[in-house]
Structure formats: structure tokens, C-alpha cells
Amino acid sequence: MGLGPYLEAVMSIYYQKSFQRSFGTFPLNGDALLGAIDAAVQVGFRAFDTAQMYGNEAATGEALAASGIGRQDLCITTKVMAENFSDARFLVSVEQSLKDLRMDHVDVLLVHWPPADGDITPSLQQLQKAQERGLTRHIGVSNYTVTMMQKAVQVLDVPIVTNQVEFHPLLDQTVLMKGANALGIPLSAYCAIARGEVFRRPLLSEIGLEYGKSAAQIALRWTLQKGVSVNVMSTRPANIAANFDIMDFTLSNVDMARIDELTRENHRIVNKSLAPFAPDFD
Ligand SMILES: NC(=O)c1ccc[n+]([C@@H]2O[C@H](COP(=O)([O-])OP(=O)(O)OC[C@H]3O[C@@H](n4cnc5c(N)ncnc54)[C@H](OP(=O)(O)O)[C@@H]3O)[C@@H](O)[C@H]2O)c1
Structure with missing residues (x-):
């Protein structure tokens, strides 16, 4: 594949200014999620991140339907969980996600974690099928290592618009970023404020x-830059x-470098004790 379609796909989504900031929905559900999405929509969030694993696609769909925002103005990401990676379950599970979300397609469909057996090919092939069937505009991966990203671009005939990974100022992701850049795969950050840990650094x-x-x-802002x-x-409207x-501001190179120093701490939130199925991260 030439660079043209690749860039077109990538530029069309998370690089759009309105989608560079996405509202995460884990671990919210029910009224807490409805309230949070309502507040997020009001301040301008148009990108929302959910997952089969979160059990909150239905509440996300309900909240977005109530928001009155046109579907074309939203960027919805969901993720297929590893339990649904078999050929028999993958597409059926995506159809159920869409039903719960009250949508006929999502904007980005991710495989949430690499499978336990380490063989990423079957789930990537199913992911591509989901895109071919129009269930999603774009596809991507999550929690992939550099080696997995390298393999994924060989398996797929279509661009990977993101690898969603833990990324914040307390974690050194230079190896992953170098590998992703070499392949032209944009990263997107989860735990972008390290679940509050960033506040412990003056x-x-x-x-x-x-x-x-x-x-x-x-x-x-450091992550965006x-x-x-x-x-x-x-969950709090002010936050x-x-x-x-x-x-509306830009961190100077000097301040970016000062924050870079914090990454030496290498503090990973979603580590093997929280997610025993996690791969050996770079
Ligand atoms: N792909 C994956 O495997 C994966 C893994 C984890 C998460 N995710 C996605 O990424 C999203 C974000 O990650 P996360 O929710 O785990 O972590 P996070 O966004 O880093 O942290 C959320 C926590 O930070 C607090 N907070 C948020 N903004 C704040 C502010 N401005 N000032 C003070 N406190 C603030 C929140 O508390 P308050 O409610 O009190 O503000 C909440 O407890 C998730 O919701 C999910 O959609 C994906």
C-alpha cells in the first residue's frame, strides 16, 4: 500500500483537532456514565472510548443518543475483547456492540489486548473483515508491542490508525514510540493522567x-505535543x-524536556498485577 491511503485514513481520525481529546468511559456505567458523558459533550468532547470489556457500551449509546450530537460529528471507538477473538464470535460480538451503542458502525474498532497464545493473526484478520463489512470506518490495536505492530502491518491490507497504549509523563514509552513512528502507526494514550498519579509530582x-x-x-498537553x-x-464537570x-497553550521545548525527565520513573499503572494477560511491554 502506498503512503496516500495510509495517511488519508490516519489523518481522517485521531489527528482531527476535535478528536485529539477523547473521553474515556472506563469504569463508569449507569447514571454516573450518563452524567459524565453529558458533561463531556457540553464542554466539547466529540470522541468517546468504550470497550466490550467495560460492559458500558449500552449506557454509552444511550448517553450519546440523548446528547443530540449528530453521528457524523462523533468519533466512537470500541474494542473487541480477547474472549471474542474466535472466527465464530468476533463479528457477532461487534454486531452486538453496535446494537448496544445504537449505531450502524463505529469510527475505530480495536482489538483490546493481544490474545493469550500470542498469535495475533486470526483476530487481525477478523478485524479487517469487520471493516470490510462496514461495521467500522477504521481499525486499530491496543496494548501491542513493537514486534506485534511489525507483524500486524504484514498481516493487514489496511492501515492501522492507532495503537492505544498507556502513555503519560511517568512512563518511558520511547522504544514503543520509535517503533510506532517507523511503521507510521499513531499512538493514542490511555491513563493519560496516570489515574491521578501525576499529581504526586510537584x-x-x-x-x-x-x-x-x-x-x-x-x-x-505534554502527551499531545x-x-x-x-x-x-x-466524573467531575470541572475536571x-x-x-x-x-x-490554547504550547509547552516550550525546555518544559517538554523537564517533563521528559519524569518518564525515567517508569511507573506503569496497567501492569501485570492489574492485567495478568498483558504482554511483556517494551
Ligand atoms: N486500551 C486499554 O487497555 C485501556 C486501559 C485503561 C484505560 N483505557 C481507556 O482510557 C481511559 C482513560 O484512562 P483511565 O480512566 O484509566 O485513567 P485516567 O484518565 O488517567 O484517570 C482517571 C482518574 O483521574 C481523575 N481525573 C481526571 N481528570 C482530572 C483532573 N483534571 N484533575 C484531577 N483528577 C482528574 C479522575 O477522577 P475524577 O472522576 O474525580 O475527576 C479519575 O479517577 C479509560 O476511561 C478508558 O476509556 C484503555
Whole structure:
């Protein structure tokens, strides 16, 4: 495949300004999720991230239907869980996700985790089939290592629009990013504020004072300036608004480098104790 269609697919989605900031839905459900999505829509979020594993696609669909935002203005990502990777279950499970979401397609469909047996080919082939059937506009992966990304581009005939991975100022992802860049696969960040861990580092608040922004906003902005789109979750309207309000300033190279220093800590939130099925990350 030439670079043309590849870039076209990639540029059409998470690089669009309105979709660079995505609202994460885990672990919310029910009224908490309805309230959070309502607040997120009101401040301007148009990209939303859910997953079969979260058990909240139906509530996400309900909230988005109630929002009144036109489908064409939304970017919806969901993820197929490994339990549904078999040929018999994959597409059926995506159809169920769409039913729950009240949509006839999603914008990005991801495989949530590499399968336990390490053989990524069958689930990638099913993912491509889902796209060919029009169930999703784009496809991507999540929690893939560099080796897996390299294999995935060989297996697939279509572009991978993202590898969604843990990414924040307390984690060194330079190896992964180098590998992704070499393949032209954009990364997107989950746990973009390290589930609050970033607040334990005074540097981010200190830098925030220079820009009139909070530590969370500095962390999110650092990630965006790395060329990585962000997924962030909050239940509080003030935090939701702050997390969206990160486009009106630019961190200097010096401040980017100061924050880079924090990554040496290499603090991974979603590690093997939380996710025993995780691969050996780069
Ligand atoms: N692909 C994967 O395997 C994977 C794994 C994990 C997550 N994800 C996705 O990524 C999304 C984001 O990750 P995450 O929810 O795990 O972690 P996160 O967004 O880093 O952290 C969420 C936590 O941070 C707090 N918070 C958010 N904004 C804040 C602010 N401005 N100031 C202070 N506190 C703030 C929230 O509390 P309050 O409610 O009090 O604001 C919440 O407890 C998830 O919702 C999910 O959609 C994907």
C-alpha cells in the first residue's frame, strides 16, 4: 500500500483537532456514565472510548443518543475483547456492540489486548473483515508491542490508525514510540493522567503556574505535543472541562524536556498485577 491511503485514513481520525481529546468511559456505567458523558459533550468532547470489556457500551449509546450530537460529528471507538477473538464470535460480538451503542458502525474498532497464545493473526484478520463489512470506518490495536505492530502491518491490507497504549509523563514509552513512528502507526494514550498519579509530582504543578494551567492539563498537553492523542476519564464537570481545555497553550521545548525527565520513573499503572494477560511491554 502506498503512503496516500495510509495517511488519508490516519489523518481522517485521531489527528482531527476535535478528536485529539477523547473521553474515556472506563469504569463508569449507569447514571454516573450518563452524567459524565453529558458533561463531556457540553464542554466539547466529540470522541468517546468504550470497550466490550467495560460492559458500558449500552449506557454509552444511550448517553450519546440523548446528547443530540449528530453521528457524523462523533468519533466512537470500541474494542473487541480477547474472549471474542474466535472466527465464530468476533463479528457477532461487534454486531452486538453496535446494537448496544445504537449505531450502524463505529469510527475505530480495536482489538483490546493481544490474545493469550500470542498469535495475533486470526483476530487481525477478523478485524479487517469487520471493516470490510462496514461495521467500522477504521481499525486499530491496543496494548501491542513493537514486534506485534511489525507483524500486524504484514498481516493487514489496511492501515492501522492507532495503537492505544498507556502513555503519560511517568512512563518511558520511547522504544514503543520509535517503533510506532517507523511503521507510521499513531499512538493514542490511555491513563493519560496516570489515574491521578501525576499529581504526586510537584513539577507539573510548578510548570502549570507558568501557563495558568493545572498539573492534569500540563500532563495532557505534554502527551499531545508528543503527537499522541489522549483518552482521559473524569466524573467531575470541572475536571472534564479542564481536560478539554488544553488547546490554547504550547509547552516550550525546555518544559517538554523537564517533563521528559519524569518518564525515567517508569511507573506503569496497567501492569501485570492489574492485567495478568498483558504482554511483556517494551
Ligand atoms: N486500551 C486499554 O487497555 C485501556 C486501559 C485503561 C484505560 N483505557 C481507556 O482510557 C481511559 C482513560 O484512562 P483511565 O480512566 O484509566 O485513567 P485516567 O484518565 O488517567 O484517570 C482517571 C482518574 O483521574 C481523575 N481525573 C481526571 N481528570 C482530572 C483532573 N483534571 N484533575 C484531577 N483528577 C482528574 C479522575 O477522577 P475524577 O472522576 O474525580 O475527576 C479519575 O479517577 C479509560 O476511561 C478508558 O476509556 C484503555
